[in-house]
Amino acid sequence: MTNPYAEIFRAPGAKGFAAAGFVARLPIAMESIGIVAMLSQTHGEYWLAGAVAATFAVTNALIAPQISRLVDRYGQTPLLVPATTVSVLAFAVLMVATHLRWPIWTLFVAALFAATMPSMPAMVRARWTEIFRGRPQLNTAFAFESAADELVYIAGASLSVGLSVSLFPEAGVLASTLFLAIGSAAFILQRRTEPTVRPMQGARSSAILLRPVQIITFALVFIGVIFATAEVSTVAITKELGQPGAASLVIGVYAVGSFIVGVIVGALNLRMPLQRQLVIAIGVIAVTTLPLLVVDTVPALALAIFGSGVAVSPTFITAFGLIERRVPAALLTEGVTWVMTGISIGMAFGAFASGWVVDTFGAQNGFWVSVAASIIALLTVLIGQRALADDCDAPVAAICGPAE
Known part of the structure; x- marks a missing residue:
């Protein structure tokens, strides 16, 4: 092979x-x-x-x-x-x-x-x-x-x-x-x-005006929230459990889970439409945030964090794949950057939100921010399925290519 x-x-x-x-x-x-x-x-x-x-x-x-x-x-x-x-x-x-x-x-x-x-x-x-x-x-x-x-x-x-x-x-x-x-x-x-x-067909616009870029960027803002919440809540919980030194190891496990599954997915040639793959990936993220609400030991936290990370790379892979398919070549770099920016903004907001929740309601409740963020991200891509399935939306059709 x-x-x-x-x-x-x-x-x-x-x-x-x-x-x-x-x-x-x-x-x-x-x-x-x-x-x-x-x-x-x-x-x-x-x-x-x-x-x-x-x-x-x-x-x-x-x-x-x-x-x-x-x-x-x-x-x-x-x-x-x-x-x-x-x-x-x-x-x-x-x-x-x-x-x-x-x-x-x-x-x-x-x-x-x-x-x-x-x-x-x-x-x-x-x-x-x-x-x-x-x-x-x-x-x-x-x-x-x-x-x-x-x-x-x-x-x-x-x-x-x-x-x-x-x-x-x-x-x-x-x-x-x-x-x-x-x-x-x-x-x-x-x-x-x-x-x-590459020259533009018609007036040059911005990638953020394209509906697929708006949908994916907005969804990945909340994926970024989940990232930051995992880090902040993990630090708080491990400290509460009397093992603060375990925080870096648990956070590393989160990235390792994403890395392993991402490598596997990259080796496959999946035939399912990318917009549906994105729904499934974010759906898995949403489901795997739930066990984080009940963990009460460091090993259980590490296992739950590992599970929560498995769909992160597939989410990125399909998101950037959709950007490549749905954004004109003349706007591609900007389109990818908006998605990366969405993740960064989400991480900044997630760190603030989860920190406030942890301070106000306790370390364990910090993961409710992840649950809420994953639901919003999932609803966003579900509602946006039609726009993600098309090459572009009507207002900017002049600068997009023909439909697939």
């Missing part, structure tokens, strides 16, 4: 841009937590650390889709070079300002400019799409990318915090910035796999 993953890497240049893209995306998991670890040690104030990190995260969530929109219009290299350069320099200023105890306002200004960091997962997926558009190998490529995202989240946050604590406060942000600079440079230099800039 042919290994589908080996097959996708036979494409010229695939190994190079995939490896560079993996390094360049490590900052996604490292920068925000690295800022918190850095400033909490140097300034001793968690509110400041959280505020600066939130400034970076929220601004990046707003700017990244605009950068991707320009990438679709002018190409990856003309946008990635200045955007990455500004971000790297801003992170350098942030580290210097922290070390030299510059005025607090300089930390926020540096975080604002650092937020020009592009969405590297979107750039990598755009290259896979350029190679395998309309072919079954694209599903395998998206599965690989989802698995790579899981590895980033498994390793990135722990590495950032570990470096800051064991070496010096700025170490996590420094490592992350170096990954961004080196990975992005290696990625940009590989010009032969860069997607072709």
Whole structure:
């Protein structure tokens, strides 16, 4: 039997841009937590650390889709070079300002400019799409990318915090910035796999105006809520059970479950329509949030968390597959970035909501946020089945291709 993953890497240049893209995306998991670890040690104030990190995260969530929109219009290299350069320099200023105890306002200004960091997962997926558009190998490529995202989240946050604590406060942000600079440079230099800039038919619009992008992005906001809730509630429950050190292991199990199933799904060539696959995946997520409400031991929590993670990668794979099918090629990078942004926004909101629930009603009740979020996500994709089954909706039909 042919290994589908080996097959996708036979494409010229695939190994190079995939490896560079993996390094360049490590900052996604490292920068925000690295800022918190850095400033909490140097300034001793968690509110400041959280505020600066939130400034970076929220601004990046707003700017990244605009950068991707320009990438679709002018190409990856003309946008990635200045955007990455500004971000790297801003992170350098942030580290210097922290070390030299510059005025607090300089930390926020540096975080604002650092937020020009592009969405590297979107750039990598755009290259896979350029190679395998309309072919079954694209599903395998998206599965690989989802698995790579899981590895980033498994390793990135722990590495950032570990470096800051064991070496010096700025170490996590420094490592992350170096990954961004080196990975992005290696990625940009590989010009032969860069997607072709495709002209629009009719007036150029924004991907977020397309109904499928709106539906998928909204649904994945609540998937992001589930991610954050799993982390916050796990930390609270393990602490309540007297085993706070087990939190990182349990959270790692969550990502491992998603990684394993994602790899398996990527090797399959499923014939079911993608919009139905998305319903099933989110339905599984909804069902598997229920056991989390009754766990009362760390082993039971780890098992329930593992089960809750099994449908995460399939959800990502089908979501990005739908974006590739339902968004015009000239808007693809922006479309993917909006979905990634939805996840980030959901994680920020989920951390706040679950934290409030845990503080108000107790650690165990934090998982009710996951239950509610999964129901909203499921209802969203159920109601949006017709729009997801079509190439585009009527108001933007002029810029979409023919129906399948």
